[in-house]
Amino acid sequence: TGSTRPQRLLRAVQKKATQGDPQSVIATIDHFCRHSEWAMNVGDEKGSILDSVVTELNPSSALELGTYCGYSTVRIARLLPPGSKLITLEFNPAYAAVARQVIAWAGLNDKVQLVEGPSGDLIPQMKELFGVQTFDFVFLDHWKDRYLPDTKLLEECGLLRKGTVLLADNVICPGTPEYLEYIRNSSRYESRYFKSHLEYTKVEDGLEKSVFLG
Numbered sequence: 102t103g104s105t106r107p108q109r110l111l112r113a114v115q116k117k118a119t120q121g122d123p124q125s126v127i128a129t130i131d132h133f134c135r136h137s138e139w140a141m142n143v144g145d146e147k148g149s150i151l152d153s154v155v156t157e158l159n160p161s162s163a164l165e166l167g168t169y170c171g172y173s174t175v176r177i178a179r180l181l182p183p184g185s186k187l188i189t190l191e192f193n194p195a196y197a198a199v200a201r202q203v204i205a206w207a208g209l210n211d212k213v214q215l216v217e218g219p220s221g222d223l224i225p226q227m228k229e230l231f232g233v234q235t236f237d238f239v240f241l242d243h244w245k246d247r248y249l250p251d252t253k254l255l256e257e258c259g260l261l262r263k264g265t266v267l268l269a270d271n272v273i274c275p276g277t278p279e280y281l282e283y284i285r286n287s288s289r290y291e292s293r294y295f296k297s298h299l300e301y302t303k304v305e306d307g308l309e310k311s312v313f314l315g
């Protein structure tokens with residue numbers, strides 16, 4: 102029984118990245134994915150767009166759907182002001198275990214709460230379990246056919262407020278057609294497409310940034 106790709110990615114982080122240095126964790130994962138084994142992290146090019154959205158917003162409460170190895174978790178959490186919290190949801194225990202160690206290596210445990218379980222069950226429990234009122238920022242990067250149902254669930258659970266920003270990865274590749282159709286035609290959102298490329302490739306992809314209007 103060999104190792105999995107996420108485990109090999111984690112081993113690279115523990116071998117090459119500096120403990121407590123999120124930037125070196127990010128650089129190590131990008132190098133690993135570019136030169137050793139491709140993995141579906143948001144990557145450096147789309148990651149820079151993610152950084153600029155988070156920096157501009159300066160969110161106090163943030164939610165990530167789909168932790169995977171924790172790459173975007175580290176990208177977001179490293180930019181959060183003191184006292185802010187990023188809740189990240191991951192339903193695969195093996196990925197959650199790897200992500201916890203990546204987040205710990207980056208020294209970001211105090212800013213991140215990784216919750217294991219499916220978003221559909223956890224979103225309705227956000228208020229009672231984690232004392233969340235509303236989210237300032239949501240990063241969607243889990244199964245692409247779950248972006249729309251989970252966005253509607255966030256609305257129904259009163260977890261979005263006037264000005265909440267949703268940022269969705271992969272709206273071109275693999276694509277999230279139902280989500281784009283809904284969010285671009287809804288009078289309750291103001292959306293903008295950020296053209297970029299699929300992580301570590303020349304294939305087109307992009308991020309959709311949508312502001313909830315209340």
Ligand SMILES: CCCNc1ncnc2c1ncn2[C@@H]1O[C@H](/C=C/CNC(=O)c2cc(-c3ccc(F)cc3)cc(O)c2O)[C@H](C)[C@H]1O
Nearest residue numbers: 141167168190191192193218219220242243244247274275
């Ligand atoms: C029902 C449960 C829903 N609720 C859930 N609740 C909690 N956690 C959930 C839920 N649904 C999924 N997850 C977790 O999130 C992660 C899933 C991430 C999915 N990401 C992609 O599929 C993708 C593909 C490509 C790609 C592009 C080109 C290619 F050629 C190949 C691949 C690129 C990209 O940037 C991509 O993000 C993780 C693996 C999975 O366990």
Ligand SMILES: [Mg+2]
Nearest residue numbers: 143242270271
């Ligand atoms: Mg993605």
